[in-house]
Amino acid sequence: MTQRLILASNNAGKLKEFNELLSTVGFSVHAQGEYNVPEAEEPHITFVENALEKARHAARLTGLPALADDSGVCVNALGGAPGVYSARYAGEPKSDAANSAKLIADLAQHADKSAYYYCVLVYVRHADDPQPVIAEGRWNGEMIAEPRGHGGFGYDPHFYIASLGKCAAELTSDEKNALSHRGQALRALVEKLR
Numbered sequence: 391m392t393q394r395l396i397l398a399s400n401n402a403g404k405l406k407e408f409n410e411l412l413s414t415v416g417f418s419v420h421a422q423g424e425y426n427v428p429e430a431e432e433p434h435i436t437f438v439e440n441a442l443e444k445a446r447h448a449a450r451l452t453g454l455p456a457l458a459d460d461s462g463v464c465v466n467a468l469g470g471a472p473g474v475y476s477a478r479y480a481g482e483p484k485s486d487a488a489n490s491a492k493l494i495a496d497l498a499q500h501a502d503k504s505a506y507y508y509c510v511l512v513y514v515r516h517a518d519d520p521q522p523v524i525a526e527g528r529w530n531g532e533m534i535a536e537p538r539g540h541g542g543f544g545y546d547p548h549f550y551i552a553s554l555g556k557c558a559a560e561l562t563s564d565e566k567n568a569l570s571h572r573g574q575a576l577r578a579l580v581e582k583l584r
C-alpha cells in the first residue's frame with residue numbers, strides 16, 4: 391500500500407532529491423506547495439527544532455504525515471556558521487549565489503576551509519505525534535572559492551570533496567544521493583520506519 395506523505399519544504403533542490411530517494415520505498419510524495427501550505431517559521435537555533443516545526447506545520451495544515459528537512463553547511467573556521475542560517479546567510483530574499491559569495495568572502499582570510507553539510511529529518515504521523523521519527527546525516531568537505539559544476543543546489547558548486555577531486559555540483563544526482571548528508575539521513579529514517 392502506498393502511503394501519502396507531505397514533504398514539508400519549498401526548496402526545489404531538496405524536493406528533487408527527496409523524490410529520487412523516496413521513489414523506491416512505497417511512499418507517494420507530495421510537496422507542501424501542492425496543498426498550498428505556506429512556508430513555516432524557522433525561529434530556532436537548532437536544526438532539529440526547526441525541522442520539527444516545519445513537519446508539524448505541514449501535517450497540521452494537510453492532515454497528512456509529513457517529512458521535514460532542516461540542513462545547512464557548517465564551516466569549522468567560522469565556528470559552524472552559517473549552520474542553521476545557511477538558507478538566508480546573505481539576507482532576504484534568499485539567494486544561493488549571494489549566500490555562496492558571502493561565505494567565500496568570509497572565509498578568505500582563513501587557512502582552514504574544512505566544512506560539513508548537516509541534515510536532520512523529522513517525520514510526524516500527524517501534527518501532535520508524541521513520537522516524531524528523527525534521523526541525521528553529515529557529509530565532510532571543504533569550501534573552495536572557484537565554483538565548479540552545475541548540479542545540485544545551494545553551496546554545492548563550492549563544496550569540494552578531496553577524495554573525489556570534485557565539487558558536489560559536479561556529481562550526478564545518484565552520486566550525490568549516495569554520499570550526501572540528506573541521503574544518509576533518509577536511509578537512516580527509512581530504517582527506523584520499517
Ligand SMILES: O=P(O)(O)OP(=O)(O)OP(=O)(O)OC[C@H]1O[C@@H](n2cnc3c(O)ncnc32)[C@H](O)[C@@H]1O
Pocket residue numbers: 398399400401404432459460461462463476477478489507542543544545546570572
Ligand atoms: O526550509 P525549506 O523550505 O526546506 O527550504 P530551505 O532552503 O529554507 O532549507 P533550510 O531552511 O533547511 O536551509 C538549508 C540551506 O542549507 C543549504 N543546503 C542544505 N543542503 C544542501 C545541499 O545538499 N547542497 C547545497 N546546499 C545545501 C542551502 O543553502 C539551503 O537553502
Ligand SMILES: [Mg+2]
Pocket residue numbers: 432477
Ligand atoms: Mg528554510
